[in-house]
Amino acid sequence: MSLGALTGAGVRELLDAGSPVRRHYEDLANNLLSLEGVRSVVVTSPEPGAGCTSVCVGLAAALAGMGRRAAVVDCNLEEPRLHRMLGEPNFTGLTSSLDGGKALKHYGHEVVPGLLVVPTGPVLPARAARIQTEKFVEAVRGLEESRDLVILDAPVAESLLESPNLPGSFDGVLLVVHASRTPKSVARQTTDDLLDAGVNLLGVVLNGCT
Amino acid sequence: MQGGRRGNPSLPEILYVQWERRLMVTGVVLVLAGAALLLGLFREPVFTAEAAVGVTPEERLGDEEAREAFMREVQAAVAMQKVMPEVVRRAGWERGPVEFAERLDPRFVAWNGEPGLRVQFSGPTPEQAARGANAYAEVFAERADKLGEGLLTGGALVADASVEGRATPAEGSGPRPMIYAALAAGVGLLLGGAAALLLEGRASGWRGVRDAELNLRAPVLGTIPDYSSAEVEG
Numbered sequence: 486m487s488l489g490a491l492t493g494a495g496v497r498e499l500l501d502a503g504s505p506v507r508r509h510y511e512d513l514a515n516n517l518l519s520l521e522g523v524r525s526v527v528v529t530s531p532e533p534g535a536g537c538t539s540v541c542v543g544l545a546a547a548l549a550g551m552g553r554r555a556a557v558v559d560c561n562l563e564e565p566r567l568h569r570m571l572g573e574p575n576f577t578g579l580t581s582s583l584d585g586g587k588a589l590k591h592y593g594h595e596v597v598p599g600l601l602v603v604p605t606g607p608v609l610p611a612r613a614a615r616i617q618t619e620k621f622v623e624a625v626r627g628l629e630e631s632r633d634l635v636i637l638d639a640p641v642a643e644s645l646l647e648s649p650n651l652p653g654s655f656d657g658v659l660l661v662v663h664a665s666r667t668p669k670s671v672a673r674q675t676t677d678d679l680l681d682a683g684v685n686l687l688g689v690v691l692n693g694c695t
Numbered sequence: 696m697q698g699g700r701r702g703n704p705s706l707p708e709i710l711y712v713q714w715e716r717r718l719m720v721t722g723v724v725l726v727l728a729g730a731a732l733l734l735g736l737f738r739e740p741v742f743t744a745e746a747a748v749g750v751t752p753e754e755r756l757g758d759e760e761a762r763e764a765f766m767r768e769v770q771a772a773v774a775m776q777k778v779m780p781e782v783v784r785r786a787g788w789e790r791g792p793v794e795f796a797e798r799l800d801p802r803f804v805a806w807n808g809e810p811g812l813r814v815q816f817s818g819p820t821p822e823q824a825a826r827g828a829n830a831y832a833e834v835f836a837e838r839a840d841k842l843g844e845g846l847l848t849g850g851a852l853v854a855d856a857s858v859e860g861r862a863t864p865a866e867g868s869g870p871r872p873m874i875y876a877a878l879a880a881g882v883g884l885l886l887g888g889a890a891a892l893l894l895e896g897r898a899s900g901w902r903g904v905r906d907a908e909l910n911l912r913a914p915v916l917g918t919i920p921d922y923s924s925a926e927v928e929g
Contacts, residue, residue: 505922513917540919659916662907668899669910676911688916691907695921 510547549599578606657687723887731879735872744824744862
């Protein structure tokens, strides 16, 4: 794994209850559930390649396997990845909801029982700005009503902090750090930046441990 | 969790880094301490002995400045450079007057309110150090004593000059390899510790939960192992 995160069949494996890492994602899910009042989590990383998307899918799959209702929303409009890693189309998704006004749940589908996946939908160059709108926050809040946990697959922290609505409007941020690839100095800087911005940093996921 | 921008590393962070890089730190300490120990053991030992000469003026001198001026006149009149071969001979020194002079350290001092000379000499043995200091002090006292027969350039007279304190072989200090080694170990600990912190700051590998929590000051909610059946995400 040269970039540390999973794609295609690798991410699909995370949906399988027999995945060798399922136990670890269940531990992560339990730790998150133990935090009171957390219904929506923004998942980000200091740098690309830390494995944000695979952590989102693995976590959501573990929650679904535990009988919870989870959703993963790809809000990385700069680099949509969720649909590609799951081998799904991206004809409709988050941007469709923001444009069309229908609830977000109508633009996703359950890849396994209890796990709703919402891709970005079509992304035009000017679309990235849409992520900053109140409409996006409302759309996610609407999704929270039917889900125990909404997981937002977000861009890297630097981009995330350029959209103040995104990290601040949800219950907390989960930072994914790759054990062999994320420089410590960069990760430290990122946590400092997040905390300076007033983000509720719920915790860290150490991905790719040996 | 909430918190501010971090300043300097906390003590637990520093201790953790030192412990994780203990081999490197220990190596630096051992190398420096070993080098200092070897240097101390194989370097020629140096022992320092001290003798004292009292020089009494004919008239009592008023203040420190007057005593210093008097001793400068005495020193000029005594002209020890001319009799250095005699001093070297008396000391039984075999390495020549130049090295003898390099190991010699005469200084003006006051003995019970009277001017005097303190002579320090560093030799390879305690006995040699004492002989060197005593020889210089004796010759100086003899020559200064003879000055009483005439006026100095400043007009003062020397009433008496004598060796007030003779150096003994027990005096002086020799090399202390263990002290040097201990000091070098302390320096090594500082250098090794600083290097460990520097390397830690530039490292990209995370050792585990404790490492991440100390570095990021945030709880680690999950660890996901690397598993190889996967492909690559861009």
